[in-house]
Amino acid sequence: MKGDKQADFAYQAVYRYMINLINEVGTEARVKLPSLRHLAERLNVSISTIQYAYSLLEKEGRVYSVAKSGYYALPIASNTPCCTAGDLLERLYVGARRPGMLVLSADEPAQLLSLDAPLLQLERELVRQYPRQLQPYSQPCGIWELRAALAARYTHSPTRCWQADDVYIGADLRGVLAILIEVLALRGAAVLVESPCDWLVLRLLQDAGVRMIEWPCNEQGRLDLGYLQQQLRTEGVQLAVLSSTPGIGTGAALSLADQAQVARLLEHAGCWVLENDIHGGLEFEAGTRYLRDLVNPDRLMVFSSFEKVMGPEAPYGYLLSRHLSTQLQRQFLLRAFRLSSIRQRAIARLHHNGRFDQHLEQLRDLLKGHADAMHVRLEQHLGGRLTYRRPQAGATYWLRSTEAVDMRRVFQNMLARQVVIAPGELFSVSGLYQQHFRLSHVASTHHSLDLVLEELAQALKQGQHG
Template structure:
């Protein structure tokens, strides 16, 4: 039976690939295929069930089977080396497991998932989120948790709303997540920067800014920073919270990759916060399913009503279907199993990337060395701009990110490149770095022939 049902699947996939079956096409009946392939109806049903699991076809009771959408032929996939995409690795996304959770949520909650729901988020989900956050050393109560439509929504709301300290200005690390820079630009918020390297920030400089610049909140990515990959030590985090308390500054902690931390003793800033000074944001987009559009925010009790008012004007409430399915996924223990798997996947990829960079990049090129996470940044020779390199690599189907958009104008660097390991195939990492190194050397040598060597010798970053 096995070989027959696989032959049926191959035949249908061929017809999808050559375009003879398109979106909405009705497939032959079970009886027709069983006669055509001289097999039992059970064999055909088995083939159709497997194609349904791959989301290529779907069944309509009493009507038959139909094509979901155009078949995406992946024959050129191996020609692309993707250091640009920052979503989760497609090979470890738990599609089928979560599909079961969606079905179960619909069965369990029925019409409750398709009407207006609690603006703060399903209470039963918030209970599960509190249990999940305990594993990250974030101890809170469901009443302080708000479910939002992705961390970007939370950040945008926090930029726009007034804070209890009555201050107006925002402080950010430089560089930082470009989505947050977009929000502050759209709201025309007065923003200060503080330089960040793999050695951290200057805490004396931080205190000076807190004391003199009317800072409403400090936006910080404490673990596996985007784009550098930097993580703060516990002592640094404790000091930052103490300074925020001293100068009445709030901290917005974006811990989007905290689950990947291999250091069990590493704590979030929230754990050093005795007074509600730290607003903690945890997204599920990078470690789980981006399309779920679910994140959680832990807020000081006195800020919740105002935050919900601003959220109401944005989307009223986040998707109840996503919330119900996530609740079941967390409660079942599936999420913990998923985390174990992805922690090893990303740690291994990051190790391979770092080894390739150390081995292959030119001596005047420097890279950051995060233990895990998604991001590693490369500081290029001053003769080489990230924009030049991105263009040259694109022509070879190698995709990397120019990090210049992650800076405020006064801090902008044109020679910082961000590499993401989340969606690149393990087997392609070394080849991608080889080609990257070759392009850096090529651009650098061309510039060397134009500019006299004594004008730039020894000035590489």
């Protein structure tokens, strides 16, 4: 593969190889796939190229990872009964890749409108323009053009500004966060995490031995500032992992005044802030203020990815940090992410020529329209069984049952109906949100969504305690 003149696309060949390998598995038991290192040696490519291909497969639900064990595939025939044993997240992944399933558990805004086609078209033009790699994998933190484009995008004033050297680009969000956890030496440290929180972030922190302190939403779906103040005062919190617009995941984002109060509390506690900007730019209303505009810029780092906005052809994760440059550069160099320089240039061009902003505006309008349509359906079919706040951004609803239910049973009953939902406990490490679940409002489907929601109402009724 290294001799292929289209070496930038080696991960695509690895991806096709892995698809064939998975399809050859002739058992219904879970099957451990070759390690990153073994596959890299077998296919004569870098480990990061293998990791990139695996991350795409994991997003598609074809493989799943187990901490300190590796990657697994579980081919399931369409008539195989639903799995009822094992880790809940594993069961969700397995269910999501069964043939004919309606996956309403995912958070994939770009499913409505991706930039895959413009990205690949621009990439082909750049391949003709640059027949040879001008910078063949010599920039372990990403190519300068894309780093500069991101630095410019996040700069809003002379005091809240970023340079290209402050930006680090990795193969995917998982790889970038793993490096950050290593550099910050978070094992055993007290880290405050906004809750509910994405399960990728939770599991990475959990596997790293981080002492997570959850800042949960209350019964009204709002974040309690008094609870935050108490935890900062008593728990010796070193780092806070918060969304760029705190509370956006529950549909009840903090007001600007509350965000300012959060910034003051964090500054008074001397706490570092790691802002999760994965959904940045996907707010339905213009003029949203982000946490990074209010907190002390000297104690701020930001992470995000392109995938939520652009689609699966842009899976790169990135980090912005003015600090720890020597340690971060060393870790990115050791990881040796072998990223496509052509694809990075194509993403940078989309930022420079305004196509990215145009796409973002169109995507926001589509997301709002789908969220409004789902609200009407929820009120029609589940109005008495659920409480929720209409989302202010993104592709999902955060829902709570009005009756005490066994949400795992609801989850399993919906699997039997070929529908996948995400139980709320997946978004907590301390058993919170047993009565909640996440539901996508953008899933493309041949199913009748009205019928699916009626089945969900029935599953909630069957899942009631007592």
